[in-house]
Amino acid sequence: MHFLITGGSGFIGSAFAKRLLSLGHHVTIFDDKPLEQSFRLEPIKNQISYKQIDFTKLSALKSEVVGFDVVAHFYFRANTSVKDPNDDFEKSMLSTFNLLESIRANKIKKIVFLSGAAVYGNPSVFPTSETYGPLTPVSLYGAFKISSEALLSAYSALFDIDVLVFRLGNVVGPHMTRGIIFDLIKKLKNNFDFVEILGNGEQIKDFIYLDDCIDGILHVLNNSKEKFSLFNLSSGTTISVNDIAKIVKQEMNLAHITNRYSNSELGWVGDVQKVHFDISKIRQFGWSPKFDSKQAIVSATKDLL
Numbered sequence: 478m479h480f481l482i483t484g485g486s487g488f489i490g491s492a493f494a495k496r497l498l499s500l501g502h503h504v505t506i507f508d509d510k511p512l513e514q515s516f517r518l519e520p521i522k523n524q525i526s527y528k529q530i531d532f533t534k535l536s537a538l539k540s541e542v543v544g545f546d547v548v549a550h551f552y553f554r555a556n557t558s559v560k561d562p563n564d565d566f567e568k569s570m571l572s573t574f575n576l577l578e579s580i581r582a583n584k585i586k587k588i589v590f591l592s593g594a595a596v597y598g599n600p601s602v603f604p605t606s607e608t609y610g611p612l613t614p615v616s617l618y619g620a621f622k623i624s625s626e627a628l629l630s631a632y633s634a635l636f637d638i639d640v641l642v643f644r645l646g647n648v649v650g651p652h653m654t655r656g657i658i659f660d661l662i663k664k665l666k667n668n669f670d671f672v673e674i675l676g677n678g679e680q681i682k683d684f685i686y687l688d689d690c691i692d693g694i695l696h697v698l699n700n701s702k703e704k705f706s707l708f709n710l711s712s713g714t715t716i717s718v719n720d721i722a723k724i725v726k727q728e729m730n731l732a733h734i735t736n737r738y739s740n741s742e743l744g745w746v747g748d749v750q751k752v753h754f755d756i757s758k759i760r761q762f763g764w765s766p767k768f769d770s771k772q773a774i775v776s777a778t779k780d781l782l
């Protein structure tokens with residue numbers, strides 16, 4: 478099959494591309510970076526087609542999104558801020574809308590979309606299942622993700638497109654360039670007096686190891702017969718920020734370094750105190766993670782060191 482991966486030079490997209498190639502599929506990547514800057518694609522650059530593309534320009538995009546069996550839509554503005562919502566809107570929502578318009582125009586029949594825990598905001602039920610509602614995100618990122626899910630649902634119903642949506646936990650693994658493990662390692666390499674923790678360290682999150690994430694996506698892709706499927710995809714287990722810091726320090730033989738906390742309870746504007754996914758739906762569908770959150774953190778720390 479021929480897959481188009483948008484944002485395919487990113488952390489998850491590049492791993493997905495490598496797995497698809499190993500399974501004998503053809504891969505085309507559209508990303509906003511030039512290929513030369515995509516260090517994760519270096520080992521496979523001669524086996525893929527690659528185009529640097531601006532997703533905010535519909536007419537140009539329409540002429541490019543042609544002839545694919547599956548579109549894996551992975552690009553999205555991850556670090557939305559409160560400073561420039563219009564730019565975030567263009568890079569996330571408008572880009573998603575333009576991609577859907579291109580898919581409709583060119584009669585492409587399948588799309589995979591990566592959503593996230595941010596759509597749940599601060600839920601009152603844990604573990605949180607796909608049926609939880611109302612969905613009240615507390616970040617622009619979460620708002621644009623839930624809006625994108627809604628658009629995908631309507632396009633699926635109106636234009637006969639198969640849609641798979643995955644609400645991911647925190648994905649960790651090799652070649653990460655942001656996120657808590659990357660951040661802690663960087664800080665610990667530069668300062669031996671203390672390590673700064675964003676928030677009070679008691680935030681609790683649900684992690685999934687990158688290989689598990691790719692396995693889960695492929696399992697559903699190969700087996701789902703629904704027009705519109707939506708799954709939580711994570712380990713369904715949790716770990717606190719303090720325990721993550723402990724593991725990273727142990728792996729770096731720096732267990733004696735003390736934590737220093739920022740003044741706020743949460744790590745950043747739009748952060749949430751607790752994420753814990755109910756993954757019984759995807760388990761019943763025949764997929765289970767190999768790693769729990771702790772194992773994912775230990776492995777990803779080793780990957781990055």
Ligand SMILES: NC(=O)c1ccc[n+]([C@@H]2O[C@H](COP(=O)([O-])OP(=O)(O)OC[C@H]3O[C@@H](n4cnc5c(N)ncnc54)[C@H](O)[C@@H]3O)[C@@H](O)[C@H]2O)c1
Nearest residue numbers: 484486487488489508509551552553568591593645647648
């Ligand atoms: N990594 C996680 O823990 C996590 C959790 C939940 C959901 N997701 C979702 O999974 C997807 C992939 O995440 P990732 O961690 O690989 O992110 P990433 O930032 O590593 O990769 C995203 C890629 O998309 C490209 N990109 C961003 N905006 C673009 C635009 N407007 N036009 C074209 N290209 C653009 C970037 O250059 C980058 O290569 C994203 O949609 C993200 O929101 C990730």
